[in-house]
Amino acid sequence: MTPFISIQSVTKIFQKGQSLIKPLEDLSLDVPQGEFLSLMGPSGSGKTTLLNLIAGIDRPNSGKIIIDKREVSGLSRAELTRWRARHVGYIFQLYHLVPILSAYENVELPLLLGKLGKAERQERILAALDLVGLADRADHRPAELSGGQEQRVAIARAIVHDPGLLVADEPTGDLDRESADGILKLLGSLADDHGKTIVMVTHDPRAAAAAHRSLHLEKGRFVESPTGHSVSASPSR
Amino acid sequence: MKLALLALKNLVRHRLRSLLTTLGVSAGMFLYASVQTMQHSLAVATEAGAADTTLVVYRENRFCPATSRLPEHYLSVIEGIPGVRQAIPIQIAVNNCGASLDVITFRGVPPETLRAYNPEINVVEGTYEDFLNQSDGALVGQHFARRRGLSPGDTFEAVGVNVTVAGIIASDSPQDENVAYVHLPFLQQASRVGLGVVTQFNVKVERAELLQPVAEKIDETFAADQQPTHTRPEKAFFAETAKQMIELISFTRWLGLGAVAAVLGLVANAVLLIVRGRVRETAILQTLGYSRWAIGWMVVIEGGLLGLVGGIIGVLGATAFFHFKSFTLGNEGLTLALSPSLPVTLSGLAVAVTLGLVASLYPAWKATSRPLVQSLNA
Numbered sequence: 001m002t003p004f005i006s007i008q009s010v011t012k013i014f015q016k017g018q019s020l021i022k023p024l025e026d027l028s029l030d031v032p033q034g035e036f037l038s039l040m041g042p043s044g045s046g047k048t049t050l051l052n053l054i055a056g057i058d059r060p061n062s063g064k065i066i067i068d069k070r071e072v073s074g075l076s077r078a079e080l081t082r083w084r085a086r087h088v089g090y091i092f093q094l095y096h097l098v099p100i101l102s103a104y105e106n107v108e109l110p111l112l113l114g115k116l117g118k119a120e121r122q123e124r125i126l127a128a129l130d131l132v133g134l135a136d137r138a139d140h141r142p143a144e145l146s147g148g149q150e151q152r153v154a155i156a157r158a159i160v161h162d163p164g165l166l167v168a169d170e171p172t173g174d175l176d177r178e179s180a181d182g183i184l185k186l187l188g189s190l191a192d193d194h195g196k197t198i199v200m201v202t203h204d205p206r207a208a209a210a211a212h213r214s215l216h217l218e219k220g221r222f223v224e225s226p227t228g229h230s231v232s233a234s235p236s237r
Numbered sequence: 238m239k240l241a242l243l244a245l246k247n248l249v250r251h252r253l254r255s256l257l258t259t260l261g262v263s264a265g266m267f268l269y270a271s272v273q274t275m276q277h278s279l280a281v282a283t284e285a286g287a288a289d290t291t292l293v294v295y296r297e298n299r300f301c302p303a304t305s306r307l308p309e310h311y312l313s314v315i316e317g318i319p320g321v322r323q324a325i326p327i328q329i330a331v332n333n334c335g336a337s338l339d340v341i342t343f344r345g346v347p348p349e350t351l352r353a354y355n356p357e358i359n360v361v362e363g364t365y366e367d368f369l370n371q372s373d374g375a376l377v378g379q380h381f382a383r384r385r386g387l388s389p390g391d392t393f394e395a396v397g398v399n400v401t402v403a404g405i406i407a408s409d410s411p412q413d414e415n416v417a418y419v420h421l422p423f424l425q426q427a428s429r430v431g432l433g434v435v436t437q438f439n440v441k442v443e444r445a446e447l448l449q450p451v452a453e454k455i456d457e458t459f460a461a462d463q464q465p466t467h468t469r470p471e472k473a474f475f476a477e478t479a480k481q482m483i484e485l486i487s488f489t490r491w492l493g494l495g496a497v498a499a500v501l502g503l504v505a506n507a508v509l510l511i512v513r514g515r516v517r518e519t520a521i522l523q524t525l526g527y528s529r530w531a532i533g534w535m536v537v538i539e540g541g542l543l544g545l546v547g548g549i550i551g552v553l554g555a556t557a558f559f560h561f562k563s564f565t566l567g568n569e570g571l572t573l574a575l576s577p578s579l580p581v582t583l584s585g586l587a588v589a590v591t592l593g594l595v596a597s598l599y600p601a602w603k604a605t606s607r608p609l610v611q612s613l614n615a
């Protein structure tokens with residue numbers, strides 16, 4: 001079976017003034033559909049960079065990235081933007097809700113790019129908010145929500161257009177333990193019950209443990225993790 | 238459309254910021270629309286105000302109605318000159334010979350001659366007969382009547398002259414809208430210039446080609462007299478007497494230009510600040526799949542909306558201002574009513590929106606040109 005995400009010998013180079021930074025070098029990785037994968041590693045190891053490549057926010061300097069049978073590394077910037085709008089949900093550490101918009105309006109943002117009518121949008125938005133357990137907070141502004149609730153709204157925003165791929169950059173990094181557990185449970189069920197493929201970057205071993213599989217990145221390469229997690233290419237479930 | 242709504246939300250929910258910008262825009266657009274109103278009023282007055290076959294006979298080397306004095310009996314001589322179709326003696330009294338915002342002009346004319354000489358005068362209230370029968374009767378221009386709140390039967394005083402309104406007149410000639418026509422002998426006595434003295438003669442010639450020869454003939458005829466004349470086509474007369482006014486108003490063009498520049502700078506600055514404060518938000522939208530075009534559009538629409546709302550307030554404000562205040566600018570007996578007009582209002586609104594759109598082009602480009610990955614880290 002072809003993997004949902006296939007990363008083949010990807011190298012990413014940043015230019016900073018005179019010097020070149022190579023956060024990722026000759027990296028390969030396969031992720032099957034429906035897997036909840038966590039990426040760990042020290043700061044600066046290239047986790048966010050890898051996540052951005054998978055999410056189509058950035059493009060590699062060499063190598064191939066194939067997602068759901070489409071070679072996204074070959075797409076132009078504009079094509080990538082359109083592709084993201086339909087296939088990717090991005091969850092940030094700091095939620096990044098638009099502060100002037102209500103929870104409902106924040107979740108509506110990805111749908112405004114499509115052709116859905118108002119009634120259909122409403123149905124989807126309420127379903128997404130319901131799934132994250134915040135149907136009763138639709139009219140609240142981000143400032144009126146707790147961190148955990150904000151992150152739930154952000155997850156609703158990431159799934160409302162029904163993308164196959166979810167990427168999350170330290171989604172629990174700013175949350176207390178209880179809220180974090182709720183978010184992790186939610187992500188787990190999105191993979192298990194809704195078939196989403198999830199790639200999550202985290203510093204928290206507890207979060208990593210909630211995933212199906214955990215990989216350890218160091219200096220742009222996968223390594224045997226200090227905590228003994230395997231670097232197997234096949235899913236551990 | 239959905240993007241426009243999002244842009245609108247952005248403005249509405251940053252109420253104070255949008256309000257302040259709008260206020261500035263409306264102040265600029267008020268100024269701009271005022272200047273345009275002046276320019277437009279002047280264009281109307283000078284283009285439509287002078288008939289092509291009319292000569293104005295004035296006292297030589299005099300430029301103000303108060304100092305131009307000619308004997309009324311010149312009339313019969315002028316009427317006898319070949320090529321002259323009609324002539325009317327006019328005594329003009331103004332309350333202020335220099336530049337002023339509230340000029341009142343009396344034109345003393347032989348009441349029977351007025352209708353024959355000036356058939357385009359249309360009495361809209363009161364009657365011409367009342368004017369003929371009342372020695373202190375006045376036919377008052379519409380604009381003047383509105384300014385003073387006059388209707389038939391009212392009496393009013395200006396320049397030391399008391400008159401009774403016999404009728405309100407409308408005319409294609411903007412000059413007629415600002416004056417009060419009164420009986421010539423009445424004005425001559427009331428203003429103490431004395432019977433038999435007039436300010437000028439208006440002379441209609443048979444054909445436009447005759448303007449020059451007839452004018453020369455008139456001046457020649459009176460050259461040796463006590464009171465020599467200077468005769469010009471009405472257009473030239475207007476252009477010369479209104480010269481200072483025209484120069485003054487032409488100068489306001491720069492004020493209008495300044496207002497435009499100010500609005501442009503204001504909106505550009507406001508939108509640039511908006512965009513700067515939204516770098517992260519913009520990056521989030523891009524991550525969600527919003528294209529650079531969509532982001533840019535939203536910024537431009539925001540600028541356009543700021544321009545539109547500011548324009549509506551400023552331009553309509555100026556329109557209302559000139560409508561209710563009814564300013565009349567005058568210089569050397571020539572009057573210019575500053576009246577609002579639809580073309581000026583509409584073009585003002587269009588200019589406001591255009592300025593808003595243009596001003597936000599650079600901020601829009603700024604907003605979309607930053608690399609996404611970099612903005613996300615901002």
Ligand SMILES: Nc1ncnc2c1ncn2[C@@H]1O[C@H](COP(=O)(O)OP(=O)(O)OP(=O)(O)O)[C@@H](O)[C@H]1O
Pocket residue numbers: 014015016021023041042043044045046047048049050610611
């Ligand atoms: N836009 C960029 N331009 C230049 N260098 C960059 C850029 N983005 C990341 N880098 C560099 O690439 C390396 C990897 O960065 P990355 O953000 O992927 O690390 P990370 O593993 O996510 O770290 P953290 O755990 O702190 O988030 C770092 O050295 C970083 O400075």
Ligand SMILES: [Mg+2]
Pocket residue numbers: 047048049169
């Ligand atoms: Mg990171």
